[in-house]
Amino acid sequence: MKTIVVAAQKGGAGKTTLARNIAVAASQDGGRVLCLDLDPQGSLRAWWESREADMPAMLERDPAPEALRTTLTAAQAQFDLCVIDTPPAAPEWLAGALAAADLVLIPVRPSPDDLRAVGATIAAVNRARVPFAFALSQTPRAKITDEAARVLAQHGRVAPVNIAQRVSYAETGATGQGVTETSDDRASAEITAVWTYVKGILHG
Ligand SMILES: Nc1ncnc2c1ncn2[C@@H]1O[C@H](COP(=O)(O)OP(=O)(O)OP(=O)(O)O)[C@@H](O)[C@H]1O
Numbered sequence: 755m756k757t758i759v760v761a762a763q764k765g766g767a768g769k770t771t772l773a774r775n776i777a778v779a780a781s782q783d784g785g786r787v788l789c790l791d792l793d794p795q796g797s798l799r800a801w802w803e804s805r806e807a808d809m810p811a812m813l814e815r816d817p818a819p820e821a822l823r824t825t826l827t828a829a830q831a832q833f834d835l836c837v838i839d840t841p842p843a844a845p846e847w848l849a850g851a852l853a854a855a856d857l858v859l860i861p862v863r864p865s866p867d868d869l870r871a872v873g874a875t876i877a878a879v880n881r882a883r884v885p886f887a888f889a890l891s892q893t894p895r896a897k898i899t900d901e902a903a904r905v906l907a908q909h910g911r912v913a914p915v916n917i918a919q920r921v922s923y924a925e926t927g928a929t930g931q932g933v934t935e936t937s938d939d940r941a942s943a944e945i946t947a948v949w950t951y952v953k954g955i956l957h958g
């Protein structure tokens with residue numbers, strides 16, 4: 755089982771949106787996917803509660819952060835992928851969660867404020883010594899997006915496809931879907947591309 759941790763200390767960066775869409779895309783790709791919500795806000799679980807399909811799965815209760823390793827070990831046999839959502843903060847246990855990742859995905863909005871804030875997350879993943887990749891999130895079609903990609907590329911790899919600002923990402927928060935399950939073909943194509951990229955890193 756591979757483990758993806760979605761992390762960014764900045765609030766609203768797009769962690770939960772990325773986590774749920776990657777989890778759905780991986781499920782549609784035939785994977786047995788487990789989602790864990792380590793954010794006390796519980797947004798990933800709230801989305802999942804409004805969902806009907808069996809995959810991705812969630813546990814009856816999410817583990818306390820200290821029990822994450824045990825939960826991951828227990829899930830090994832049953833799942834191909836675990837996608838973990840984390841809070842917009844740096845609680846003490848975050849280092850342990852990052853260290854459990856095969857890949858940390860870091861969503862970043864292309865704004866100067868968000869770029870400034872991402873330094874703390876980069877430092878945390880570097881301390882954990884795990885592979886990571888940025889995904890530009892909620893991107894407008896504007897010069898600022900390309901500039902942000904250039905800045906991030908100096909610190910690590912950047913997903914080759916941006917997650918654009920689209921109503922379907924927000925709407926599917928309420929319907930329990932992934933955008934790849936909707937008629938928004940453009941959102942679907944970008945999530946499929948991000949998943950293909952992520953899969954390449956996990957299995958490359
Ligand atoms: N690509 C997008 N297009 C449009 N809206 C988006 C997109 N990504 C996220 N959003 C919206 O922006 C808000 C923040 O996104 P999300 O909840 O994924 O961020 P987060 O990093 O998980 O936030 P928090 O730090 O509070 O956990 C949500 O209302 C979400 O619906």
Ligand SMILES: [Mg+2]
Pocket residue numbers: 769770771793797839840
């Ligand atoms: Mg969230």
